[in-house]
Amino acid sequence: MDLRIDPTDAVPIYAQVVDQIKALIASRALRPGDPMPSVRELAVNLRINRNTASKAYQTLEAEGILASRQGQGTVVAEGGAPWSHEERVRRLERSLDRSIVEAYHLEIPFDEMPPILEERLKRFTPDDNRDKKEDPA
Amino acid sequence: MDLRIDPTDAVPIYAQVVDQIKALIASRALRPGDPMPSVRELAVNLRINRNTASKAYQTLEAEGILASRQGQGTVVAEGGAPWSHEERVRRLERSLDRSIVEAYHLEIPFDEMPPILEERLKRFTPDDNRDKKEDPA
């Protein structure tokens, strides 16, 4: 669990933890069923308050991304987004729209965006031929 | 100026105003030099406090997106992001990475992202040759 917390960042610490765990899962560094460190361990490792670590896990559980089982600790959940396909595409579109607005104000021409996206996507699938579970979609 | 404010949203009101104005500019609904409604007008229209409207404008001015002058009103600024090209690309990459993480958790296969991006980009460049007002300058 290689998380980097920046306490001076305007983003709350618990949200930084949430974002980074979601990113680790998206890049397959963490996979469904993988055990997560306990709240206590995580707090010690990251040198954050135990309540902060707990809030991060609670948030991820509420989103269906982690699952905790009585006396068994917390694990990465098995997919299963609760929304319709239509709703899920709409959410992704909203996210991409934010990137497009950002690109405009950063004065990066729109036609440079697709190649940059392709390049970033490769970083989330570092090695196409290694053993991995197939995409749950 | 068709802005929609949701006071119950977790995103602060002033930030909602900021985001939507940035989106209007990115879609060319607002162009450099265009006059913005006055702080008072905006506040009345959106039914928010004058200080909240002012904070939105001041935030956009700090980002170099609007330009305000005492006694003269506020206009859309003429481009000019203050960062290096390297820094600007880094910021866009961070934004796209967020979309990629989101896509993963929404269980939308990565190879569906580029076509969705292309489709959204079209909406931000509705038709380069459509009739548009000439620059009033």
Add this chain to the structure above:
Amino acid sequence: MDLRIDPTDAVPIYAQVVDQIKALIASRALRPGDPMPSVRELAVNLRINRNTASKAYQTLEAEGILASRQGQGTVVAEGGAPWSHEERVRRLERSLDRSIVEAYHLEIPFDEMPPILEERLKRFTPDDNRDKKEDPA
């Protein structure tokens, strides 16, 4: 934190606070990592409104000079001006040009400026080897 506010000054109160905190940092009376008084404390001490104190801190944070975190207070940030070297020198030149124009109208001969500058610089580097608190980190 020995700040002196003059409410009758043409310079806004929040800007007076900003200028004086920047001066304290430049003279090493405040160093990176040092905790700042809370917004509430500062407001009480200076007998200004909490919002005014908050605006001063937010301005300094936007300039990368302070770092604030909800629930954790505000500290002096670790350097890192966001501009290119060229831009930074240009800003200093503009500032010195203002002093030169001022000197002329104060009828102080130009060749008296360098020694005055040297003398003032000494006041900002009181004594590099004096006893100082070690870094608490």
Add this chain to the structure above:
Amino acid sequence: MDLRIDPTDAVPIYAQVVDQIKALIASRALRPGDPMPSVRELAVNLRINRNTASKAYQTLEAEGILASRQGQGTVVAEGGAPWSHEERVRRLERSLDRSIVEAYHLEIPFDEMPPILEERLKRFTPDDNRDKKEDPA
């Protein structure tokens, strides 16, 4: 009168005019006794409001930098700062202190300031051997 007004600058227009006229005088582009354009002319040339031009002249007169004589128009005044030598040095020191604070936050080492000052001073005395009135100090 080559003044450049930036209407989007946060500095009020009248103050921009004041600052630039003071700079022209300090660089000897304008000398004591030189006639200034009328308020009306200035307003037309700079495309600013006549009241704005008037306020600039009034400010400069109040500082003893311009002098207007009944029916004779406005001229550059003959020196004569109203303060004691001590007070004038104190004001220059305050101005240089501002530059030092700025240099610190721009991360320009203090020992680079004197050479930069020397270089800027040369720009205000473009040609040491041309005919000129001696320094009034």
Add this chain to the structure above:
DNA sequence: GTGGTCTAGACCACG
């Protein structure tokens, strides 16, 4: 009429 500042007072999120 325009934007900027300031106060007083309330409520919220974070840790």
Add this chain to the structure above:
DNA sequence: GTGGTCTAGACCACG
């Protein structure tokens, strides 16, 4: 306890 947001209402500088 900390900083952030929002409202209501007042006053000021600029043009």
